[in-house]
Amino acid sequence: MSEEGRAPTIYDVARLAGVAPSTVSRAFSRPGRVGAETAARVHAAAGELGYRANPLTRARQSGRTGAVGLIVSDVTNPVHFGIIRGVEEAAARAGYTMLLADAQESEEHERTALERLLPGVDGMVLASSRSSDRAIRAIAKQRPLVVLNRIVPGSRCVVADTEAGVRSALAHLRELGHHAVTYVAGPAASWADGRRWRALLDLGPEHGLKVTRVGSPAPTVSGGLAATAELLRARPTAVVAYNDLLAIGLLRGLAEAGVDVPGQTSVVGFDNIFGADICTPPLTTVAAPLRAIGSQAFLELHRQLDREPLRAQPVLTLPTQLVVRASTAARRRHAD
C-alpha cells in the first residue's frame, strides 16, 4: 500500500478515513480528544497507507522533538559507558530518543556539539562538562538541562558521593598502615577533579594521612604513564589517581620502572570503569553507580520536560563504594 513517490501525509489519511486533516492530527497527537470510533477509522486508514508522522514537521509545530541530547566529555572514556546506558534506558522507557555527542575533552568541541544538538532536542544531559558554570547556565535558559558529575549552582545535578568514597579509600589505606598519600590530579577544567582533591585534603588529616599532589597531562592511560616520572621522585607508598584511566597508566609506568604494586606502592582509582579489573594488578577503586547516575539524570530531565514538580533539592547525590582489588596492600615496614 505504499511504494508511491512520497510518504503519505495526514491529508491522505484524512481522505481515506473520511475525516478532516485536523482530526487525524489530533488522533495521533492527543488521543482521547477524538471519538473512539473516529480514532479507530483514522488508525485503520493510517495503517493501510503506512502513514508515519513526519517528525521534523511535528517537532517544528509542537516545539517538542521527542529527543534528548547527551554530551559526554569523552565517549572513549569507559566511565561514560554506564552513564550512556543509563540515560539511554531511562529515555527509551519514557519514549524518548537519546542523541549522543562527544566533546572530546575540549570545551570548544563541547560548545559546537551543543549548538548542533540543542535545536533538535527537548532537553540536554551534560556529563562531566568542561564548560564554565556561566556557559552551562546559559544553556539551561534555552532548554531543560541536567548536569552530571558536577554541581552547577542553579542547575539540576546528579553526582556521586565523592566525600564518602574518599573517606572509605582513606580508611582503607590507613588500615593498611599508610601514613601519606599522593593524589595524581586530573584536568583543571574538571569539576570532579577539584572535588576529589578537596575531599582528600579535608579528610586526609582525620585519617592520619598526609596528602600531597602531583599533576598529570591528561586523564588517560598515557597521561598516567607520563605522570609516573614525577611520582618516581617522591616515591609515595600510596597514591590515589583522579580516575581509573590515569591509575591504569600509573600501574604500567610503575611496573616499567620496576616499582612493585602493591608491594612498594598502593594505587587507588576512581569510577570502577571497564578495564579496572583486567589490568595488572586489578585496581582498587572508588566505584560510582554510573548507570544509576545516567538514568536518574534522565528522570530528572523528564520531570522538567513534563513540568512536573521537581525534587526539592536540586542536587541528587548517589552513593559510592570502595571496590578493593589487588592494587592496594599493607605498607612495607622498611621502605626501600
Add this chain to the structure above:
Amino acid sequence: MSEEGRAPTIYDVARLAGVAPSTVSRAFSRPGRVGAETAARVHAAAGELGYRANPLTRARQSGRTGAVGLIVSDVTNPVHFGIIRGVEEAAARAGYTMLLADAQESEEHERTALERLLPGVDGMVLASSRSSDRAIRAIAKQRPLVVLNRIVPGSRCVVADTEAGVRSALAHLRELGHHAVTYVAGPAASWADGRRWRALLDLGPEHGLKVTRVGSPAPTVSGGLAATAELLRARPTAVVAYNDLLAIGLLRGLAEAGVDVPGQTSVVGFDNIFGADICTPPLTTVAAPLRAIGSQAFLELHRQLDREPLRAQPVLTLPTQLVVRASTAARRRHAD
C-alpha cells in the same frame, strides 16, 4: 539586541535589512546568488538581531539536515572508539554533525534507533550492523548509506582486510610451532564473525594448521570467561578469538583455571582495542585501522550526499596488521 520573547526570523532580518525574506533565505542558504552588498547588509542585520536559522524548519524545507547518523552495534565496545572518532572528525571537517546511536547488540534496538535517527539525518553510517542484508538495503533506499565492518551487496562498504590479518596471525602461530588453532566464535548475526571464521578455515590448511571452533555466549569479557569451560576440555595450544573483548575474557578464564598463557596456550584477538595492552598478558591481536575506517566511511557517504561520482568499487578494504604482544609464544614441546 535580543532578549525579547522569541527568536528572530528571516522576516525580522528582512525588515531591518530592507530586503525581501527570500533574499535573506538565499543570503544564508546559497551565498553567491545574492549581490555582495545586499549580502553584507543582510548579514549585518542578522548579526544585530542575533538571528539563527531554525534548523528544523530548514531541514524540513530543504530536505537536508546537515547531520549524519552513526549507529554502532555497541557503544561500550572499545572497538567503536576509533570508528566514532573517525566518522566524527571527517564529518566535522565537512561541516556535518554526527549523531550517534547505540544498538546495544540487538537487532530490535538497532531498528528502533534507526527509525528515530533516520528522519533527522541526511545519511547513515552503520557500524557492525546486526540487521539482515535485506533490512539494510531497505534503509539504503531511503537515505544514502555506508556500511562498516560488513559487506552488503549493492551497498557502499568499508571493511578491514580480514584475510590478510588472518593470514599473518596464522603465519605467526605456525612460526611458533603450533599445529592447530581453535576459534572462539562471536555472535551469529555478526558478519565479521562469519568472515573471520571463513578465512581461518580457508587459510589454516595453507599454513599447516588444523582449525576447530567453539562458541561463545557473547562477544564480551564475560562471554569469554564463560567460553573458557569448553576450551578447557579441548586444551588447544593456540586459540584465536572473534574479538579482543572475548580474548580478554578468555585470558582471565584461563588464568583462573591455572592455564598459563602463553606458556600452555597462545591467544590471539581481533581489533586491537583499548584494553588489549593493559590486560595480562598483553594481547597479540589483528589490528584494524579503525579510525581510518570511520573517516573513510564518512567520506564515502559525503560523496553520495553531494552526488559526486562514487569510487568504482563499492567495497573499500583497509589494511590490517598483526600486533604481537605477550599472549602468544612457542608451543611447548610436551603438552601436559
Add this chain to the structure above:
DNA sequence: GTGAAAGCGCTAACAA
C-alpha cells in the same frame, strides 16, 4: 467531538 482555516519559518519556483 469535529471541521475549517490560519499560521509556523523557511525554501523554491516564478516573475520582474
Add this chain to the structure above:
DNA sequence: TTGTTAGCGCTTTCAC
C-alpha cells in the same frame, strides 16, 4: 540579482 508568492505537513485556535 531581487521580490512575490506558493506551498511544505503539521498543530492549533476557533467555530460549529
